Amino acid sequence: MEIDKATYQAISNRIGALFGFYYAEKNYAEMLRCVQEAAKVVQKSTEPEKILLWLSSTPLSNADAASLAKHLTIGETYFFREKPALDLFSEKIIPELLEQRKGKNQRIRIWSAGCSSGEEPYTLAIMLREMIPHLDQWKIDLVATDLNLAAIQKALGGCYTPWSFRETPAYIKEKYFVKKGNLFEISDVIKNMVQFSTLNLITARFPSPENNTNQLDMIFCRNVLMYLKPENIKAISAKFRESLVEGGWFITSQVELNDSYFGNFSRKTYKSGIFYRKEDLSAKVATVDSKDFKSKNRLIRSKKDVISPAKTRSRISTGISAVIEKPKAFNAASVRSIKDLFSAAKYADCIQLCQVQMEKAPSIDTGIILIKSYANLGNLKQARHWCDKLIKVNGSSAELYYLNAFILEDQNEPLLAEKNLTKALYLQPNHLPSLFAMGNILRRNQKKQQAVNYYQQLIQQLDLMSDEYIIDDFDGLTAGRLREMTQTMMQS
Numbered sequence: 001m002e003i004d005k006a007t008y009q010a011i012s013n014r015i016g017a018l019f020g021f022y023y024a025e026k027n028y029a030e031m032l033r034c035v036q037e038a039a040k041v042v043q044k045s046t047e048p049e050k051i052l053l054w055l056s057s058t059p060l061s062n063a064d065a066a067s068l069a070k071h072l073t074i075g076e077t078y079f080f081r082e083k084p085a086l087d088l089f090s091e092k093i094i095p096e097l098l099e100q101r102k103g104k105n106q107r108i109r110i111w112s113a114g115c116s117s118g119e120e121p122y123t124l125a126i127m128l129r130e131m132i133p134h135l136d137q138w139k140i141d142l143v144a145t146d147l148n149l150a151a152i153q154k155a156l157g158g159c160y161t162p163w164s165f166r167e168t169p170a171y172i173k174e175k176y177f178v179k180k181g182n183l184f185e186i187s188d189v190i191k192n193m194v195q196f197s198t199l200n201l202i203t204a205r206f207p208s209p210e211n212n213t214n215q216l217d218m219i220f221c222r223n224v225l226m227y228l229k230p231e232n233i234k235a236i237s238a239k240f241r242e243s244l245v246e247g248g249w250f251i252t253s254q255v256e257l258n259d260s261y262f263g264n265f266s267r268k269t270y271k272s273g274i275f276y277r278k279e280d281l282s283a284k285v286a287t288v289d290s291k292d293f294k295s296k297n298r299l300i301r302s303k304k305d306v307i308s309p310a311k312t313r314s315r316i317s318t319g320i321s322a323v324i325e326k327p328k329a330f331n332a333a334s335v336r337s338i339k340d341l342f343s344a345a346k347y348a349d350c351i352q353l354c355q356v357q358m359e360k361a362p363s364i365d366t367g368i369i370l371i372k373s374y375a376n377l378g379n380l381k382q383a384r385h386w387c388d389k390l391i392k393v394n395g396s397s398a399e400l401y402y403l404n405a406f407i408l409e410d411q412n413e414p415l416l417a418e419k420n421l422t423k424a425l426y427l428q429p430n431h432l433p434s435l436f437a438m439g440n441i442l443r444r445n446q447k448k449q450q451a452v453n454y455y456q457q458l459i460q461q462l463d464l465m466s467d468e469y470i471i472d473d474f475d476g477l478t479a480g481r482l483r484e485m486t487q488t489m490m491q492s
């Protein structure tokens with residue numbers, strides 16, 4: 001059935017008002033599919049016009065809102081995610097607080113906002129338990145909230161598949177989890193440290209003692225705001241500031257850094273990451289505290305972020321740019337289902353299907369999805385194997401070199417990664433993801449001027465696009481958002 005743009009827009013606006021999500025036109029069909037799934041669960045009509053009426057009914061019942069939240073959010077997460085933030089937490093923030101408050105007010109207050117199924121707050125709880133010798137003498141408030149009730153229920157259950165542990169040191173898994181069939185259950189000692197509840201960042205009242213969102217020492221809100229509308233991000237940023245004590249920290253993921261949203265905080269560099277801190281804004285001039293923070297001028301995006309396992313909307317997209325050879329018996333239907341599996345983050349199933357397809361009718365489209373699926377499952381060895389294999393067959397795909405670069409970067413081979421990006425840009429001088437990645441690698445390796453050249457080239461290309469344009473092969477990022485991120489990198 002043909003759906004007119006106005007209906008799509010109206011549905012998108014309603015969802016924006018309810019949850020803050022931003023959808024580019026390119027994603028309207030996928031958005032509607034998710035809303036229809038949510039509608040089915042609560043026995044509502046799936047006809048677009050009726051959906052619009054349903055979304056406009058105020059207030060939505062809790063069950064309706066929960067179903068929508070479940071189907072529209074991306075809950076990808078894992079324990080010990082993004083080392084830079086965890087280094088800051090364990091090496092800087094906590095030691096400082098312990099020092100300041102020892103023997104006085106022995107209390108630490110943390111909020112994990114958008115905690116999904118709990119891996120983030122549980123990671124913090126484990127770290128605190130590992131770091132603080134007499135933890136029972138401290139009052140730890142670790143509040144964890146999410147829009148998605150189903151995610152909170154999973155967090156409360158505390159059982160995780162091995163995939164949640166892809167960055168977890170073996171001894172931690174051994175010490176704090178018990179195997180239960182195919183799952184690992186978190187120990188009560190950690191479970192009891194975290195208070196979970198649902199909270200919609202768009203509609204909730206905070207700071208407030210009622211939901212424990214006041215007088216906080218730090219807020220972790222990583223990989224959450226990136227999908228929200230700019231006006232919502234700004235409003236949340238202002239409220240977060242109010243929720244923090246003076247000197248409190250606001251920690252986003254490294255791909256979300258953006259001074260136009262978070263300019264109400266001071267920017268602080270620690271190791272390879274940049275973080276926000278609540279300070280008296282009149283003293284904001286010095287953003288890098290050179291005494292405490294040794295800026296190594298590294299890549300802003302963490303390696304793990306560049307190819308981190310996530311659904312398409314958040315990390316590796318299915319965007320496919322070139323075909324090596326015309327597949328002999330090209331089966332469009334199965335490629336479509338491969339893409340669907342990939343979009344649904346069913347990477348293991350996707351790999352199986354891709355492999356069958358690669359035997360029957362090899363194509364770069366399928367190969368690239370196979371590589372991304374392996375990368376998203378953390379199996380970089382296989383991802384690299386397939387990259388090498390495909391590059392041998394056809395060395396003219398910029399995207400293959402780009403993917404290879406990220407795998408190599410993740411495997412700690414920055415020079416080889418740089419070479420691959422050079423090759424990608426030789427093949428396709430305006431391959432935007434490669435320009436961005438090249439800037440980042442050079443920046444991280446202290447070649448700031450060269451990095452700026454690539455960033456400038458990237459911005460020139462982005463200036464030719466509308467802000468809403470969704471960039472191919474780039475996690476669903478819009479041109480506007482990428483421009484902002486690039487500008488932040490250039491300035492820092």
Ligand SMILES: C[S@@+](CC[C@H](N)C(=O)[O-])C[C@H]1O[C@@H](n2cnc3c(N)ncnc32)[C@H](O)[C@@H]1O
Binds near residue numbers: 075081120314
């Ligand atoms: C990708 S997960 C991030 C989990 C974790 N912070 C991390 O970085 O691993 C994003 C989470 O944000 C939540 N979220 C999205 N919009 C939200 C909103 N308006 N209010 C509260 N949570 C929201 C989603 O439900 C989802 O669980």
